[in-house]
Amino acid sequence: xxxxxxxxxxAAVDLGATSGRxxxxxxxxxxxxxxxxxxxxxxxxxxxxxxxxxxxxWDVLGLWASxxxxxxxxxxxxxxxxxxxxxxxxxxxxxxRQGRLVxxxxxxxxxxxxxxxxxxxxxxxxxxxxxxxxxxHLPFNTVFQLAADRAAGTLAFAxxxxxxxxxxxxxxxxVDVTERTNxxxxxxxxxxTGDWDPRLVDTLGLPSTLxxxxxxxxxxxxxxxxxxxxxxxxxxxxxxxxxxxxDTASAVVGAPLLDEHSAYISSGTWSLVGLExxxxxxxxxxxxxxxxxxxxxxxxxxxxxxxxxxxxxxESMRTWAFASGGSxxxxxxxxxxxxxxxxxxxxxxxxxxxxxxxERFTPPGDMPRRIRDWCDEHGVAAPSTRAxxxxxxxxxxxxxxxxxxxxxxxxxxxxxxxxxxxGGGSQNSLLCQLTAxxxxxxxxxxxxxxxxxxxxxxxARAAGLVSGSLESLRxxxxxxxxxxxFHPATVSLPSERS
Numbered sequence: 001x002x003x004x005x006x007x008x009x010x011a012a013v014d015l016g017a018t019s020g021r022x023x024x025x026x027x028x029x030x031x032x033x034x035x036x037x038x039x040x041x042x043x044x045x046x047x048x049x050x051x052x053x054x055x056x057x058w059d060v061l062g063l064w065a066s067x068x069x070x071x072x073x074x075x076x077x078x079x080x081x082x083x084x085x086x087x088x089x090x091x092x093x094x095x096x097r098q099g100r101l102v103x104x105x106x107x108x109x110x111x112x113x114x115x116x117x118x119x120x121x122x123x124x125x126x127x128x129x130x131x132x133x134x135x136x137h138l139p140f141n142t143v144f145q146l147a148a149d150r151a152a153g154t155l156a157f158a159x160x161x162x163x164x165x166x167x168x169x170x171x172x173x174x175v176d177v178t179e180r181t182n183x184x185x186x187x188x189x190x191x192x193t194g195d196w197d198p199r200l201v202d203t204l205g206l207p208s209t210l211x212x213x214x215x216x217x218x219x220x221x222x223x224x225x226x227x228x229x230x231x232x233x234x235x236x237x238x239x240x241x242x243x244x245x246x247d248t249a250s251a252v253v254g255a256p257l258l259d260e261h262s263a264y265i266s267s268g269t270w271s272l273v274g275l276e277x278x279x280x281x282x283x284x285x286x287x288x289x290x291x292x293x294x295x296x297x298x299x300x301x302x303x304x305x306x307x308x309x310x311x312x313x314x315e316s317m318r319t320w321a322f323a324s325g326g327s328x329x330x331x332x333x334x335x336x337x338x339x340x341x342x343x344x345x346x347x348x349x350x351x352x353x354x355x356x357x358x359e360r361f362t363p364p365g366d367m368p369r370r371i372r373d374w375c376d377e378h379g380v381a382a383p384s385t386r387a388x389x390x391x392x393x394x395x396x397x398x399x400x401x402x403x404x405x406x407x408x409x410x411x412x413x414x415x416x417x418x419x420x421x422x423g424g425g426s427q428n429s430l431l432c433q434l435t436a437x438x439x440x441x442x443x444x445x446x447x448x449x450x451x452x453x454x455x456x457x458x459x460a461r462a463a464g465l466v467s468g469s470l471e472s473l474r475x476x477x478x479x480x481x482x483x484x485x486f487h488p489a490t491v492s493l494p495s496e497r498s
Contacts, residue, residue: 008465009078011037012455013067013168015088016247017269018042018314020063022070023449024078025456027465032456032476034449037077038070044107044364055112056364057104060094060164064171072232079234082463084172084224085243085455086165087250089269090185091142094167095149095158099174102157105164108140109363116147123203127287132200134191134280134293135184138306139359143187146206161210165245172240173222176212179242181249183214184295191280191293217244217297218462243458244297248272248304251422253297253454253470254447256478261417263405265435266450267425269311271397273404274304275412286411297458298470303412305404308356310425312393313337315367320386343387344394345430351392352380356400398434405439419443420483422450429486436486444483453477 007028014021020042024035042063049055075081095102106112117139120129126137135141142163149155162170163182170176183189183196188211190197196211215221223229223237244250251266257276266272280293280301294302317336354374361370368389375382383389401419409416419441425431426445436443447453457473460466466473 006465008082008460008463009080010083010085010241010456010459010463010465011071011074011078011081012243012452012459013071013084013086014247014250014449014452014455015042015063015086015164015168016451017089017311020066021452022067022074023452023456024074024081025452025460027456027460029466030476032453032460032480034452034456035077037074038066040066040070044109045104047104056107056110058092058107058164060101060105060167064168067168068232075233075238079236081238082465083239083241083459085241085459086168086172087243087245087247087451087455088164088168090163090182090246090248091138091140091145093142093145093161093163095154096160096162096167096170097158099160099170101167102154105167106145108145111363112148112152113140113144115151116144116149119147119151120144120204123205124200127284129187129200130287131282132190132197133187134282135187136287136290136292136305139362141187142185143204146188146210147204150205155207155210159207159209160212162212163245166212169221169240169242172224172228174225175222177215177221177242178212179245180214180216181244181295181297182246184293185246189214189295191282194295194299215242217242217249217458220462241459241462243455246294247451248302249294249296250454250458251451252276252300252302253457253473254450254452254477255420255422255454256444256447256474256481256483257420258418261415263408263416263419265401265419265421265425266423267309267421267428267431268423269309269314271307271309271401271425272302272304273307273401273408274302275408275414275416277301277303277412281411283411289407289411291407291411297454300470303408305407307397307400307404308361309397310428312356312361312367312397313390315364316371316389316393319366319368340386340390341428341430344390347387347391349388350381351383351388351395353399354378354380354392354396356393356396394428394431394434395438397431398438401435402438402440405441417441421445422447424448426450426484429484432484432486433489436488440488442488443486445486446483447477447481450477453481
């Protein structure tokens with residue numbers, strides 16, 4: 001049971017791959033309420049890097065300015081805020097030298113890490129890497145990016161690498177630490193110990209000084225730096241608390257899982273599909289299926305698979321907007337998305353179901369063209385209208401979810417009866433219904449802001465506003481944000497698959 005010692009407020013900085021937000025969480029031990037304070041775009045920037053090459057980077061300084069302004073507004077609204085916590089996407093990092101940022105952090109979709117994959121696997125075969133880290137192969141994992149930086153000579157200028165939320169925490173507090181759930185996504189921490197793997201770091205020729213001390217979710221990072229406290233905190237050194245700083249770790253806390261038969265889908269730019277376990281699954285079958293074992297809050301294991309998510313839809317909309325003479329802002333208008341989803345729901349003819357995990361769909365670009373190319377290569381009729389393309393994307397995601405959940409059952413020995421979809425995709429009723437139909441399982445959709453909720457609840461527990469297990473924290477979520485239920489349909493689905 002969740003109990004509390006009083007009423008209080010914490011601030012969450014939640015950075016996604018396409019947008020960021022600052023939110024306040026008002027907690028009284030028996031309930032939790034969210035207040036949106038600021039929302040801002042997170043757009044990558046492409047920069048010329050010589051010899052006709054460009055690099056894709058994060059505008060982390062622009063993000064910092066937006067975070068600064070958002071926190072200032074949050075602390076004006078709630079001057080007595082008990083804590084600040086930061087989460088973000090995984091794997092990417094900033095390089096520093098004596099505390100100063102060395103260039104803009106690379107975006108995980110930048111293609112430079114391909115060479116790093118070759119270098120790492122030459123030194124440590126993929127099977128051995130999985131045995132040590134439990135991490136599924138993704139070509140942009142931190143270990144591969146650092147190997148690419150080492151080969152390029154970039155690491156010679158750096159004495160520290162901080163993952164994005166840890167970088168923000170450093171700018172808030174001046175303290176170098178790395179939160180453990182995010183460290184587990186790097187491919188450089190031990191699945192056995194949860195600590196950095198010094199032997200692996202040494203084998204790969206990476207300087208050990210790059211890696212900051214590890215701390216757990218709920219641990220204190222530090223207080224706001226004096227100048228920052230004067231600027232945005234009313235002179236108060238507001239505590240900064242480590243949360244599940246990998247946004248999926250926070251999202252899983254905020255997913256109101258019912259029991260051990262519940263699976264989750266954190267649905268946003270990526271779809272993270274999996275189970276919460278007590279122990280990792282390190283079998284060869286799990287490695288072959290590309291399932292990952294990432295750290296969760298309270299030492300839980302997030303046994304999951306990464307699948308391309310609503311990125312497929314947003315990039316398609318971006319392509320269509322540019323074709324019509326619009327901008328990237330036009331590409332994500334909610335009115336356009338609503339009309340496209342309504343049209344997709346009316347499609348009754350079979351549509352292509354393509355492999356959403358195909359790596360061709362990872363980089364930015366003309367997604368409808370890539371879908372057509374995939375269909376042509378596999379002898380499947382390609383979508384001929386935008387509505388059919390949207391339906392094809394959603395059917396393909398739902399089919400990938402179904403396959404992944406079946407794999408998760410087989411690999412873990414668990415039986416899955418309920419699927420929780422949280423994050424932005426939980427608003428997409430067509431996707432939720434298709435997921436129920438294709439998985440044959442009940443889908444519970446929501447909350448939309450699961451990541452911010454998980455961030456807030458870990459802070460609130462650390463501050464003594466609530467207490468109890470993750471299951472107790474999730475009971476607060478269920479009460480405050482009742483999920484929407486979708487039952488499997490009994491009719492056949494309008495799709496075709498190679």
